[in-house]
Amino acid sequence: MIAPLCRWILWTSLARTADGFVLSGIQHPPVGFLQGKRTSQRTHRHFSRLGENAGSCKSTFSTTTLQQQAEPSVGSMNKNEDEDAFGGVASPRIPLYDIGDVGLYKTWFKFVQDEKVVVDTTVYEENIPVRYGVRANSQDQFEEFVTSISQDSRIQQMNETLSRAATADVNTNGDDDHQNNLIFQDGPFAAQLLLIRTLRPRPSAGLGVGSPSSLPPPYNAEEDSFVTGPLRLTNRPRAAILNDLPILHSPWDVYHNISPVDPRGHFLLLPTLQDKQKNWRGQTLLSEDIIDLVHLTSTVQPLGSLLVSFNSVGAGASQNHIHCHAWPAPPIALETTTIPRKRGWECYAVSQTRSMIDFVDLFDGQVEVTYLNYPCFCIELSSSCAAGEDSNRFTLLGQAVSCVLDSIGDAPFNIGMVNRPSSNYDDDDDDVLVNDNLVHISETSDNDDDFADAKGGIAEAEEDDEENDIDVDVYIFVRSKERSSILPTSKLGASEMMGVFHVSSLQDLLELQGDGGQYDYPDFHDHSHDHDHEGDPDQVDEGRMAQALREVSYEPSIELWEAIKERLMELNS
Numbered sequence: 001m002i003a004p005l006c007r008w009i010l011w012t013s014l015a016r017t018a019d020g021f022v023l024s025g026i027q028h029p030p031v032g033f034l035q036g037k038r039t040s041q042r043t044h045r046h047f048s049r050l051g052e053n054a055g056s057c058k059s060t061f062s063t064t065t066l067q068q069q070a071e072p073s074v075g076s077m078n079k080n081e082d083e084d085a086f087g088g089v090a091s092p093r094i095p096l097y098d099i100g101d102v103g104l105y106k107t108w109f110k111f112v113q114d115e116k117v118v119v120d121t122t123v124y125e126e127n128i129p130v131r132y133g134v135r136a137n138s139q140d141q142f143e144e145f146v147t148s149i150s151q152d153s154r155i156q157q158m159n160e161t162l163s164r165a166a167t168a169d170v171n172t173n174g175d176d177d178h179q180n181n182l183i184f185q186d187g188p189f190a191a192q193l194l195l196i197r198t199l200r201p202r203p204s205a206g207l208g209v210g211s212p213s214s215l216p217p218p219y220n221a222e223e224d225s226f227v228t229g230p231l232r233l234t235n236r237p238r239a240a241i242l243n244d245l246p247i248l249h250s251p252w253d254v255y256h257n258i259s260p261v262d263p264r265g266h267f268l269l270l271p272t273l274q275d276k277q278k279n280w281r282g283q284t285l286l287s288e289d290i291i292d293l294v295h296l297t298s299t300v301q302p303l304g305s306l307l308v309s310f311n312s313v314g315a316g317a318s319q320n321h322i323h324c325h326a327w328p329a330p331p332i333a334l335e336t337t338t339i340p341r342k343r344g345w346e347c348y349a350v351s352q353t354r355s356m357i358d359f360v361d362l363f364d365g366q367v368e369v370t371y372l373n374y375p376c377f378c379i380e381l382s383s384s385c386a387a388g389e390d391s392n393r394f395t396l397l398g399q400a401v402s403c404v405l406d407s408i409g410d411a412p413f414n415i416g417m418v419n420r421p422s423s424n425y426d427d428d429d430d431d432v433l434v435n436d437n438l439v440h441i442s443e444t445s446d447n448d449d450d451f452a453d454a455k456g457g458i459a460e461a462e463e464d465d466e467e468n469d470i471d472v473d474v475y476i477f478v479r480s481k482e483r484s485s486i487l488p489t490s491k492l493g494a495s496e497m498m499g500v501f502h503v504s505s506l507q508d509l510l511e512l513q514g515d516g517g518q519y520d521y522p523d524f525h526d527h528s529h530d531h532d533h534e535g536d537p538d539q540v541d542e543g544r545m546a547q548a549l550r551e552v553s554y555e556p557s558i559e560l561w562e563a564i565k566e567r568l569m570e571l572n573s
Contacts, residue, residue, distance in 0.1 A: 094108070094109055094142070094264050094265070095264060095265075095305060095328050096301075096302055096305060097265065097300065097301075097302070097305040097306045097328055098299075098300065098301045098302075098305075099240075099242065099254075099296060099297075099299055099300050099301075099306060099308075099326065100240070100242040100244055100245065100252075100296055100299045101244060101299065102239075102240040102242065102254070104239060104240065104254070104265060104267060104306075104326075105264075105265060107239045107240065107256075108239075108256065108264070108265040108267075111237065111239070111256055112134050112135065112136055112142060113136065115133075115135070116236065116237055116256065117133045117134040117135075117256055117258065117260065118131060118132070118133035118134075118135070118258075119131070119132060119133055119231070119258045119259075121199075121201075121230075121231070123199045124152075124154070126152075128148060128150045128152050128155065129148060129149065129150065130146055130147065130148040130150075130155060130199060131146070131147045131148070132144070132145065132146040132147070132196050132199050132259075133145065133196070133258065134196075134260060134263045142263040142264060143162075143263060144162060144195065144196045144263055145162070145196075146158055146159060146162070146195075146196060146199065158195045158198075161193075161195060161506070162195060182509075183332075183333050184509055184512055184513055185333075186512075186513075186543035186544070186545055186546075187349070187543060188348070188349035188352045188499055189349050189499045189500075189501070189543060189545040189546060190331075190333035190334055190499065190500050190501070191333070191500070191501035191502075191503055191509055191512045191545060192331075192332065192333040192500065192501070192502055192503070193503055193504075193505070193506060193508075193509050194261060194502045194503070194504065195504070196259060196260075197259050197260075197261060197502060197504065198504045199259060200258070200259030200318070201225055201231055201258075201259070201318075201319075203318035203319065204217075204223060204224070204225065204318065204319050204320035204321075207283075207313055207317055207318055207319070207320055211313055211314040211412070211482070212314060212412070212480070212481060213313065213314055213410045213411075213412065214284075214312035214313050214314050214315065214410050214411060214412045214413060215284075215313065215410045216282035216283045216284055216313045216317075216320050217282070217313075217320060218282075219280070219281050219282040219320060219321075221280055223320075224280070224319075224320065224321050225319060225321075226270070226273075226319060226321040226323070227273065227280060227321070231258065233253070233255045233268070233273065234273065236255050236256065236258070238253055238254065238255055239254040239255055239256055239267060240253075240254040241253055241254070241272065242254060242269075242296060243272075245295055245296070245299070247291075247292075247295050247391060247395065248292050248295065248296075249288035249289075249291065249292055250271040250272055250275065250278070250279065250288070250292065251271075251272040251274075252269050252270065252271060252272065252292065252296065253269075253270055253271075253272045253273055253274075254267050254268070254269055254326075255267065255268045255270075256268070257325070260327070261327055261331075261495065261502055262327045262328055262331060262332055263332075264327075264328050264332070265327055265328050266325065266326075266327045267325070267326045267327070268323050268324070268325065268326075269293075269296070269308065269323065269324040269325070269326055270321070270322055270323040270324070271289065271292075271322060279322065280321070281321070281322055282313075282320045282321065282322065283311075283312065283313055283317045283319070283320050283321065283322055283323070284312075284322065285310060285312075285322070285402075285405065285415075287398070287399070287402040289322065290398045290401050290402045290405070291394075291395055291398030291399065291402070292398075293308060293310075293324060293398070293417060294394045294395075294397050294398040294401065294417065294472055294474065295391060295394050295395075295398070296308065297417040297418065297419050297472050298385065298391065298394050298419050298470055298472050299419075300418075300419050303343075303344075303345065303419050303420050303421055303470065304329060304343045304344030304345035304346075304418050304419060304420050305328060305329060305344050306326050306327065306328060306329060306344070306418075307325075307326065307327060307328075307329045307331075307344065307348075307416055307417070307418055307494075307495075307498070308324060308325070308326045308416075308417040308418070309324060309325045309326075309414065309415060309416045309417070309493075309494035309495070309498075310324045310325070310414065310415040310494065311325075311414055311493040311494050312412050312413050312414065313412065314412030314479065314481070314482050315412035315413055315414050315477075315479050315482060315492070315493065315494075316414065316482065316491045316492060316493025316494065316496075317493075318491075325494070328344075329343075329344025329345075329347060329348075329418060330342060330343070330344055330347035331347075331495070331500050333500045334347045334348075334500065343420075344418055344420075345418045345419065345420035345473065346420070348416070348498040348499045348500065349374075349498065349499025349500075350372065350374055350378060350380075350416070350475055350497070350498050350499055351418070351473070351475075351498075353372050353373065353374050353378075355372075355373040356370050356371060356372050356373055357371045357372070357373050357561070358370075358371045358561060358565075359371065360565055360568055360569075362396070362400055362568060362571065362572045363393075363396050363572060366383060366393050366396055367381060367382070367383045367393070367396050367397050367400045368380075368381065368382045368383070369381050369400060369404075369568060370382075371561050374549075375542075375546045375547070375549035375550040375553065376477050376478075376479070376497055376549040376550065376552060376553040376554075377477065377478045377479075377553045377554040377557045377560065378475055378476065378477050378478075378497070379404055379475075379476045379478075379561075379564065380473060380474070380475050380476075381397060381400050381401055381404070381473070381474045381476070382397070382471055382472065382473045382474070383396065383397035383471065383472060384422050384469050384470070384471045385469065385470055385471075385472075386469045394472060397472060397474065399571065400568065400571065401415075401474050401476065403567050403568055403571045404476055404564055404567075404568070405476070406567060407560075407563050407564040407566075407567040407568075408478050408554070408560065408564070411478050411479060411480070411554055412478075412479040412480075412481070412482060413476060413477060413478050413479060414476075414477045414479070414493060414494040414497045415474060415475065415476055415477075415494065416474075416475040416477075416494050416497065416498045417472065417473070417474050417475075418472075418473055419470055419471065419472050419473075420470070420471050420472075420473065421468050421469065421470065421471070422468065422469035422470070422471050475497070475498065477494075477497040478553075478554040478560065479492075479552050479553065479554055480552055480553060480554050480555060481552050482552070483552070484547075484548035484549075484551045484552050485551065486511065486512070486544055486547055486548040486551065487501070487503070487508055487511060487512065487548055489504065489505070489508060490502070490503055490504060490508060492548065492549075492552055496545075496548075496549070497549065499545070501545055501548075511544070512543075512544045512545055512548075513544070514543070514544040
C-alpha cells in the first residue's frame with residue numbers, strides 16, 4: 001500500500017503544469033489505477049481509488065404499471081390543477097421539462113390529447129396495417145397502444161403484454177412472476193421492455209447492419225425518411241424551433257418521435273430543415289452542432305429533467321439524417337419504487353460512477369475531462385457557468401467535446417448530455433414548498449389547493465436554478481461494435497451506454513437477468529490484473545448489462561485515452 005500512496009502523493013504534488021493541465025506523470029498508467037480524488041468544487045461527485053468504499057447491489061426484478069410511471073415527480077402537473085396553462089384542458093400527471101424556454105411538456109400533452117403521437121403504417125414483412133402510439137387512458141395517464149384489423153399473433157401478443165402491464169401489481173420482492181415484469185434492475189443499471197418501439201420505421205439503407213465505423217453512407221435526400229415519404233417530419237406538427245440563444249450556429253427544429261421510448265415525451269432535435277443546403281445531411285455531428293447542443297442542454301429546466309443524446313452510425317442510429325434525441329430524466333425504468341429516487345443528472349449508472357482512471361483539466365480548469373472507470377470506454381467532460389455570466393465556458397466545453405470526437409477517428413460513439421446545479425445543491429429533491437413548509441411531493445398529489453401551492457414552490461425552485469451556477473456534463477462512449485452477443489437482437493444506443501437498456505421482447509429482458517449475478521458498485525471491476533477469471537468475461541462477477549457494455553467497448557482503451565489527451569493538450573495550448 002505504501003508504494004501506490006507515495007506515487008499518488010508525488011503525482012498530486014508535481015502534476016499541475018503551467019499550461020493549465022493536470023496530467024499523469026505516468027506515460028501509460030495501468031488500467032484501473034485510479035489517480036486519487038478530484039477535489040474541484042465544480043465536480044458533482046468525489047472519485048475514489050479503485051476498491052475504496054466498494055459495495056455491491058443484488059439483482060432484483062420489479063414492475064411498474066402505466067399509472068405508476070406517471071406518478072408526479074418534482075414539478076409534476078396534476079389533473080385539473082392548472083387549466084389555464086393548457087388552454088383550458090385538464091392535464092394528466094407529467095413531469096415538467098423545458099429547453100430553450102420552450103415548455104415541451106405542454107406540447108407533448110397537447111399532441112397526445114390531439115392524437116398527434118399516433119401513426120398509421122404497415123409493419124413486418126407481411127405489411128400488416130397497424131395504428132399505434134401514445135394516448136391518455138380513462139384515468140388520464142399516458143399509455144402506449146397498438147390496434148390492427150389483422151389477427152396477427154404478434155400484435156395480439158403485444159396487446160396482451162400491454163394489458164398485463166397496465167393491471168399488474170407492483171412487484172418489489174424479486175418474485176419470479178416474469179410475465180408481468182417490464183423492468184429489470186441490476187444495481188445502477190436497468191432494463192425496460194418497450195414494445196411499441198419494435199414497430200418504428202425501418203432503418204435507412206446501410207444503417208442497422210452493425211457497421212464498425214461511425215461514417216454514414218453517402219447522403220441521399222430521396223432515401224431520407226425525415227424529408228421524404230409519408231413519415232417525413234414536415235407531416236407532423238413542429239413542437240418547437242429553438243433559436244433564442246444568440247450563440248447558436250443554426251436554429252434547431254424539434255419534432256415528436258412517433259415511436260417514443262417514453263410515453264411522457266420523446267423528441268427529435270435537428271438543425272432546422274428550412275436550411276436545405278446546410279442541414280440536409282447524414283448522421284454526422286459538426287463542431288458547430290456540438291457547441292449548439294451543449295448550449296441548448298444548459299437551458300433545460302428544471303435542471304436535469306431532460307437527457308439529450310446522440311447515436312452515431314454503428315452505435316444505434318437508424319436514420320441517416322443529422323438528429324439527436326431528448327426525453328425526460330429520470331427515465332421510467334429508474335422511477336420504480338425499488339431504488340431511491342434520484343434527479344436526472346445523477347440517476348444513470350454512468351453518472352453514479354465514483355471511480356476514474358485519469359483526468360485532465362483544460363483552459364485553467366474551466367473544462368474538466370475525466371476518463372471514467374466504466375464498463376464501456378467513457379470520457380466525461382464538464383463545465384460550469386455562473387448565472388448571468390457569459391456562456392463562453394460552454395463554448396469551450398463544446399470545443400473540447402469536438403476535439404475528443406476528432407481523436408477517436410471513425411469509431412462508433414454515443415453522447416449523453418445533462419445539466420445540473422453546481423456542487424453545492426440540496427439533495428432533498430422530492431420536497432417542495434407548501435404554505436411555506438417543505439412537504440414531500442407525494443403528500444400533495446391528492447390535494448389540488450396544496451398542490452397549487454407546491455407548484456408555486458416548484459416555480460421558486462426554478463428561479464433558484466436560474467440564479468445558481470449551472471453545470472453541463474457530457475458523456476462520450478467509444479465503441480467497437482453496435483451489438484453485444486449477450487443481446488444480439490438489439491442495437492445498443494446512448495440510453496444503454498448511460499445504463500438503461502431498451503429491449504424488444506420478454507426473452508431479451510430475461511436474458512439480461514442471466515443467472516441473477518450481482519453487480520459490484522460503486523467501483524467497477526479492473527480486469528487487467530489480479531482477477532481470478534481474467535480473460536473469461538463469462539466468469540466475471542458482474543451483471544449482464546455491464547458485461548454487454550464491456551463487450552462493445554473500444555479497445556485498446558489506454559492507447560485511445562493517450563491519443564485523446566494529446567489532442568486535448570494541443571487544443572489547450
